Amino acid sequence: KDVDLKIWPFEIRSRIKHVENANITDNEKCHLFVDHCQKKLNDQNEIYRNQLRYRTSHVMDYTSAMELTIENLVQQGFRYQRIEYDCRIALVQYHYVDEILKRQYLIENPNENQIQTFKRFCKFKYEEAITKYHFNLLKQCNPEHFTLNSIRNQLIGKSSVIDSIQDVTVRKKLSKHYIEVAEQAKTVIMILARDTAERKMHHYQTKYNMEMNRVWQYEKTLPPDQRLTPTMIHVMEKCLANIDARLEYIYKCTAKLFQLNTNVL
Incomplete structure (x- = not known):
């Protein structure tokens, strides 16, 4: 129940x-x-x-x-809402598949060690996948396009210290310099964010692969009656694939929303 x-x-x-x-x-x-x-x-x-x-x-x-x-x-x-609604509907489906697969795994009567192995694999797979798709999303960001448009939009119709300068030539030069400095700063931030995301991605990929290798090596040392059954392995693989598919779908929806926002800027 x-x-x-x-x-x-x-x-x-x-x-x-x-x-x-x-x-x-x-x-x-x-x-x-x-x-x-x-x-x-x-x-x-x-x-x-x-x-x-x-x-x-x-x-x-x-x-x-x-x-x-x-x-x-x-x-x-309703383009934004449509993407969000479709994402929510899809996540319900992924959640349903997750629970069904967990139930199938438990039907195999796994011991405590096998249950913990399943949980660790799911945890490490989630970390590996979410950092991978986060990095992919940042790679799609064009800092030059994003910063240039966003900064110019911030300046349009917005009073500032620069606007109070009476000399038109000086005001234009300062405005141009402000945009250039702000663009450079945001571009640097975007590059740093991508580099950080890439390092995290490689870290969790290595962590996931090491855990997989450790478990399979450990499995070889166990008596046959204590090893993961073929059904357990099959269900586990499907669950890991479902985790990756869910995060990939979220990433694609986020990328679509980002693209819509970029087009508006």
Whole structure:
């Protein structure tokens, strides 16, 4: 029962915690809660659709091309939210797979050492993957483009000590110098951040590989009945792959959001 409940996201489990009904299990409560939320969402969606139909029916010469234009404008306005929503939905799926794989591993009746091995592998894989994708994200950042646009935007329409200078020539020179210094500083910071991220990435990659090698060498010294079973190894590999896939997806979503912000600057 506890394992089944862990499959559900925390947000759902926390909502049904105070629901008292002895006739159904917590798992069934989660199902009912999700069904209820989906029904509310579908009902609200239908209300909005009816409102749209009503309003467009009173517009002269309303065409499908006009409707498509409106849809495109709405989608462009919700690009950020769309990426965030898609990411949240995907994370629920990854969480579900994680819990299923953990359950499959426990079905194999692992001993305490095998359970701890599984946990260590997951921990080291997470550290290895998150530092890898963090470094990849920083590599995509173009400090020249980012700093130039962001600094110029900060200067536009913003009063400062420089703006109070009466001499136009002096004011322009100081503004240009300010931009150049700020650009150089931010570029240096970005480079330092990338270098630091790269060192961390290599550190955790080495740590992960060493742990993998240590465990497999240790496995060879154990009696056959105490070694990881083929099923355990298979489940563990799938779990590690799922961890990497989850973090890769988060990285891709973050990169998309960063690209949108960069285009706005």
